[in-house]
Amino acid sequence: MTYLPDQLQKTPGFELITCFAFLHPISEEIATFISGKSTYLSVKKGKFIRSTLDTKEKLYFIIRGCVRGFIKDEGQEITTWINGENHVVGSIRSLGLDQETEEHLQVIEDSLLIEIERQAIDEMYERFPEANIIGRKILERYYRDAEERAFLSRLPSAERRYRRFTRTRPELVGRIPMKYVASYLSMTLETLCRIRAKALQNPPL
Amino acid sequence: MTYLPDQLQKTPGFELITCFAFLHPISEEIATFISGKSTYLSVKKGKFIRSTLDTKEKLYFIIRGCVRGFIKDEGQEITTWINGENHVVGSIRSLGLDQETEEHLQVIEDSLLIEIERQAIDEMYERFPEANIIGRKILERYYRDAEERAFLSRLPSAERRYRRFTRTRPELVGRIPMKYVASYLSMTLETLCRIRAKALQNPPL
DNA sequence: TTAAATTATTGACATATATCAATAACTTTT
DNA sequence: AAAAGTTATTGATATATGTCAATAATTTAA
Known part of the structure; x- marks a missing residue:
């Protein structure tokens, strides 16, 4: 946090930018880009994110609270992960195992999230190649977490x-x-x- | 394959380079670097890779054959993944869930692999930032695969x-x-x- | 090609965990 | 603060899957 320019501290999405900055020094341009694409979202316990109406894939950064992912299989819900503060959840990558097994997100504690469209992240990777360093590091972590879930x-x-x-x-x-x-x-x-x-x-x- | 410079076709590790090139155009420098770090490894069915003597983390690209990963827990082996041709296995990322749960690799069909040290990959990320684009894309895929394993x-x-x-x-x-x-x-x-x-x-x- | 070893199949039985049900402890709403 | 609704606990029973065992089928080695 300390090595972020001061003006970022009050900019939308600074929590996410800070999180990224821990992984790799982040240029002002990237920070501005992320900020412009970030929306805050306050969600009450029990609510589902990502309404079925909206087809756009979204990513969520958890500032406060807790979210679970689950898949419906033959009527019953199977929780595949649970994550709290400072985690990114949602379409980390076109998870779409396939159409039948769509992942749902449910907030299980009153939560404050930052929402970003998947498409914006892809655009960031295109426009700012260094962003791929951050993406790669985050994915390394998430891959390891997923391995742990698979083992458990x-x-x-x-x-x-x-x-x-x-x-x-x-x-x-x-x-x-x-x-x-x-x-x-x-x-x-x-x-x-x-x-x-x-x-x-x-x-x- | 077609858009790889001809001279690469006979260079060590070209199978892996080709695989990377499908994800992102690869510079000659990166190709040369990978080539220099690649070793072919022919492994007989049933053999374990990554001898316990060797502490260095390694990655393996499967040209031919099939490999499984397993973890020993209370005496019994738990297979956590099985992969065939064109997959990267091994220390995709310091999977090290923790010390106790170390992952073992076993070849389950006579296989031809390319071996690269984890450290070389990290060096590649450092020296050639564009390589992070490839790394990110591969990890997106592997994350999805790991999610599927966790769901299954x-x-x-x-x-x-x-x-x-x-x-x-x-x-x-x-x-x-x-x-x-x-x-x-x-x-x-x-x-x-x-x-x-x-x-x-x-x-x- | 036979022998030895490994892997797969099938059966009988044991058991961990699911299911169903009744109550208790919390939480949220009014 | 009471009522209504969840969520958690505990018990009785059912069942899917594990375990043990004996053979059969394959694969590997001699």
């Missing part, structure tokens, strides 16, 4: 998945409604309850 | 996971030993057998 959910026992979750995502423990955690960990709410009850008996060394 | 493994029924696998990875069906498929789909070999037997009865419309 392959652990064969519910209890191990829960333990791994508490170990790798301590910032979410106690913050997220259990039903979402259960969905994220591929187990029912009841199973998660029982595992937690058991964990309280055998105190975590 | 969260499907609550073994049969649905198998169906999704056959639908999204048709190129692997019938090619990969069932035991690896089973591990990738988070089920036992026996369960996979039974699901396949059942699938044969109810012919796939």
